[in-house]
Each structure stands twice: as structure tokens, then as C-alpha cells.
Amino acid sequence: DAKTTQPPSMDCAEGRAANLPCNHSTISGNEYVYWYRQIHSQGPQYIIHGLKNNETNEMASLIITEDRKSSTLILPHATLRDTAVYYCIVRVDGGATNKLIFGTGTLLAVQP
């Protein structure tokens, strides 16, 4: 599975869009990009995933560059409850193992 690089921390004002970047320059053609988040002391929570196309759901949007070497998770209107560590993960679906490899993620602090 490809390695990802994320900034260790970011700040965002409440009500503004939070844009969290992720580099995955060694991603291969069949690897998906997943985003999870972990609010303090809780278990990780799935947010969104994508392969090539941009994706949107009720929680967030995922923008993947055309060369797929980087992506951005967008929280359109950040709230204080969005303060969490955000993990960007790339992996092959249907591979021999189903594990997720978590890095250290980005700590997003939403400021009032």
C-alpha cells in the first residue's frame, strides 16, 4: 500500500471551509484513497473514499488530482465538533489483506 504524507496540524475558523491536503505520490492505479477521522478518545470514523473521480457525501467532499498523486478533503462548513485527527489512507481493495495503515494524520483545530 502506498504511503501518505499529511501536515501534522491545521487551524480553521468555525463556519469556514476546512481543506485538508494529502500527498500519495506512489499511489498505484488500483489503490483507493480513504479518509477517516478520530475525535479525541473515540474510535476512528469513516468519512469518504474515492478512486479517480471527485466524491461528495453528507460529511465532506474529496478532490483527487488528475495524476492521483494528491488529494484534498473538504469540510464545507467546519464546526467545533469537527476538531479531530484526520487520516488519509490509500489501499487496494480486494487485496490479500484488508488492513488499514494509519499514519499520524492531521490534527484539525476548529476555532470559534
Next chain:
Amino acid sequence: NAGVTQTPKFQVLKTGQSMTLQCAQDMNHNSMYWYRQDPGMGLRLIYYSASEGTTDKGEVPNGYNVSRLNKREFSLRLESAAPSQTSVYFCASSEIGQGAETQYFGPGTRLLVL
């Protein structure tokens, strides 16, 4: 629908003691996982079970054993606890749909080994 549940929530052990962490899911998922998370670190996979009756080692299996009791339950056992096993333990289960696998996590068990 409780999702993934874990017991106990907290546990303090002395070095050398044994204990079993319990995990259950009510989503009819085939795959289940045990992770540990040390302070300031990401999660690391200990063991996983792709289906009932099968288990496989993850990144950090040493010092642990697992049992997939049935489709719902996946337990993690520490036979002789060590201070290095002080951590937060998360259980997860997963479903596959629309070309992706989504993992759902429990609330965690906080373990302190003295």
C-alpha cells in the same frame, strides 16, 4: 443497532496478569480487526479475521492471541501483560460495498499495565 461494542472500557493490570478484551458487532460483518493506539501515534493492526473461523497476524501480534468465537464476536487475549502493552485497544468490523471496504470502530478499551 449498537454497532461495535467493546468491554471493558478501562482496565488496570499488574505485569504478568492475563486478561481478555471482548468485542462484538451486530452488523453481520464478515471481517473483524484488533488495533492498538499508543499516545500520539496512529493505529497499528494486531490481528484480524477475514471470516468466521480464520485469523491472521497484523503488524504487531507478539504478546497477543485472538479468537473468532462466531461471526459476531472477536476477542483479544493478553496471556502475560507487560508495561509495553499499555495502550488503547480498538476493535473494528468491516463491510464491502460499492467498490470499497468501510471499517466501523468500537469505542476502545483503555489498558494500563503496571
